[in-house]
Amino acid sequence: MTAAQLAEELEVSVRTVYRDVESLHASGVPLYGDAGHSGGYQLVAGYRTRLTGLSAPEAEALFLSGVPGPAAELGLGSALAAAQLKLSAALPPEMRAHADRMRSRFHLDAPGWYAEDADVPHLPQVADAVWRSRVVDVRYRRWKEPTDVDRRLEPYGLVLKAGRWYIVAGPGPRTYRVDQVLGVTVRDEEFEPPEEFDLAGYWARYQADFHARRFQGEAVVRVSPQAASRLTGAAAQALAGTGTAEPDGWTRAVLPIESLDHAHRTFLALGAEIEILGPPELRARLAETSRAMAAYYASG
Structure with missing residues (x-):
């Protein structure tokens, strides 16, 4: 069969057929093609998968x-x-x-512990559009005003991260949460993702960029062994990378912080097991909160 015939039979593009034939060749399937008017792709006689x-x-x-x-x-x-x-x-x-x-x-459970299961009623429609390369019109709820917006998307792929589904779609591409999709209309219009687009590669870059944008500053701290054992994620990585032991058994390190408000809440939970050396604004806020807490308990 020719590439055009295969594309019509499988309801995909001719370019997809070419790409899949290359993948089959790479995996060892003895598929070969003859050029010309009466040519096409053919399996070596007698080949079977087992x-x-x-x-x-x-x-x-x-x-x-x-x-x-x-x-x-x-x-x-x-x-x-x-x-x-x-x-x-x-x-x-x-x-x-x-x-x-x-x-x-072994049992695989994708969602995280502290996230409630998101309602994704439109996921099957979106997945079908991804599979068939169909343009979709979506009603989408975002965090800033105006919250509910209409978007025309070319859904390149779906990603499941920590129990939450994301659409990676053009133009852009950009990333959208499926649980924030309020409505979907699938068009008859087809699209082709950019030839250079790679979903796994895009997602790796997206995550790296997300973490880079997430941490807006740094805090210089001293932490006790107890506090050090409670640090997780980027803070634990930074402690391992920048930490230096001090004579009293504590560790001095530079930790990434998302914002002063977030760092205030996070470090406050460590109580007397952490000392903030900088920035001065964060040290002052924690000192003020500590004095207020001490006053509450002293008055009791």
Whole structure:
């Protein structure tokens, strides 16, 4: 079949066919093409894929790759269960035992502990538009005024991060939270993502930029061993990278802060196990809060 015939049969673009053929070549599938009026793509005669060619680690990884919650949100819960059942039935007995052991011993739970499950009623529509390369009109709620806005999006891909779904869409591209989508209309209009666009690469750069914008300053602190053990995330990384031990057993370090307000709340929770050396405004605010707290308790 020609690339055009394959594209029509599979309901994708010709460019997608070319890209997928390259991927099949790279994975060892003996697919070749003949140029010319009567040419096209053809598999080497007799070629078959065989599930029995899976190694035990590969079979185990496949059973770990499907996270039930996100699959259900995408409308693929039953399809995932059926696929795993078929895969299990096709595996040799010894590999089936390995896969069943993996499934019984490991459970993947994507959402974080302190975030409530977001309601994403429009996720299946958005996912379908991503899959079929369809333009969507969305009603979107953002944090600044005007809060509810209309957007025409070309959805390049979906990302699940800590239990929350995000749309990466053009023009831009830009990132939108799916739980903030109030309504979706899928157009008949098709689009093609930029040829150089890579979803995983974009998301890595987006996260790096997010963290760079998140921390707007630094604080010079001294922390006790107890406080040091309670630091997490960027603060813990900064402590490990900049910390120097002092004679009294405390550690002096430079920690990133999002804002004076956020740092005030965060460091206050560490009580007397942290001393703020700078900036002066933050030290003064914590001193003032500490004096006020001491006055409350002294009066009691």
